[in-house]
Amino acid sequence: xxxxxxxxxxxxxxxxxxxxxxxxxxxxxxxxxxxxxxxxxxxxxxxxxxxxxxxxxxxxxxxxxxxxxxxxxxxxxxxxxxxxxxxxxxxxxxxxxxxxxxxxxxxxxxxxxxxxxxxxxxxxxxxxxxxxxxxxxxxxxxxxxxxxxxxxxxxxxxxxxxxxxxxxxxxxxxxxxxxxxxxxxxxxxxxxxxxxxxxxxxxxxxxxxxxxxxxxxxxxxxxxxxxxxxxxxxxxxxxxxxxxxxxxxxxxxxxxxxxx
Numbered sequence: 001x002x003x004x005x006x007x008x009x010x011x012x013x014x015x016x017x018x019x020x021x022x023x024x025x026x027x028x029x030x031x032x033x034x035x036x037x038x039x040x041x042x043x044x045x046x047x048x049x050x051x052x053x054x055x056x057x058x059x060x061x062x063x064x065x066x067x068x069x070x071x072x073x074x075x076x077x078x079x080x081x082x083x084x085x086x087x088x089x090x091x092x093x094x095x096x097x098x099x100x101x102x103x104x105x106x107x108x109x110x111x112x113x114x115x116x117x118x119x120x121x122x123x124x125x126x127x128x129x130x131x132x133x134x135x136x137x138x139x140x141x142x143x144x145x146x147x148x149x150x151x152x153x154x155x156x157x158x159x160x161x162x163x164x165x166x167x168x169x170x171x172x173x174x175x176x177x178x179x180x181x182x183x184x185x186x187x188x189x190x191x192x193x194x195x196x197x198x199x200x201x202x203x204x205x206x207x208x209x210x211x212x213x214x215x216x217x218x219x220x221x222x223x224x225x226x227x228x229x230x231x232x233x234x235x236x237x238x239x240x241x242x243x244x245x246x247x248x249x250x251x252x253x254x255x256x257x258x259x260x
Contacts, residue, residue: 035060185218193209
C-alpha cells in the first residue's frame, strides 16, 4: 500500500457487495480508492447505475467498466480527479513526469486480469474464466502516466451470510470443484424464478413456471435434452449448462443484488 497512490477495488457489477472482501476496508484505511464495477455487460444496466450513485452518495468514488473492453481513459480520468491535490502539490514542487501507481485488488474471478490486459493493451496478465489464475503480484504499464500492480484474488475464510456465499458460487468466484453444482444450479433456478422469471422462461422456452424449483429444473433439462437412459434427468449435465449460461450472460443481464 505504501508504494501506490490509489487502490482500484474491483467488484462484480452483478453482486457488488457480495464480491467485496470485508477485510479490505480495515487494511486500506485512508488510502484513496475507486470501486470499479467489472462485467457491467452481464449486469442489469439500471441496477449498475443505482450502485454507482449509491457508492458516490457514501463518498466512495465508483465507476463501471466492461471487462472485455476496459476503458483506460475513464479510469485514468477518475484517478486524476481523486488525486488532483496530490498532483498539484507535485507540480508545485517541480516534479515532472508524474507517474501514478495504482493497485488492483479484488476477489477471484472478478475480471482483474482480463481488464488489466485491455488497459496495458497486451496479454501480460494470465486470464481464465475460473478463480485463482493470478498467483503473484506484478507491475504493469498502462498508458504513459499509469502503473498498475496486479494482485491475486483473495476470498475471506468464512461466509457469515449464506446468500453471499451463493452469489459468489453462482458467478464462479468459488471453484466449482468444491461445490455441489447440481444443488447450486437448483438454487440458481429458485432465485431466478423469483427475481427474473421472464428471462428464465424465454431462455429455456418454458410456457410457465412451477412453484417448485426442481420441477422447473426438470423442465429445463427436458427442453435441453439432458436425459439419460430410462428417461432420467441428467442433473450433472443440466447443472453445467445453466451455470455456464448464467455466467456468460446468456439468460439475460441479471443483477443478483440491488442497493436497496
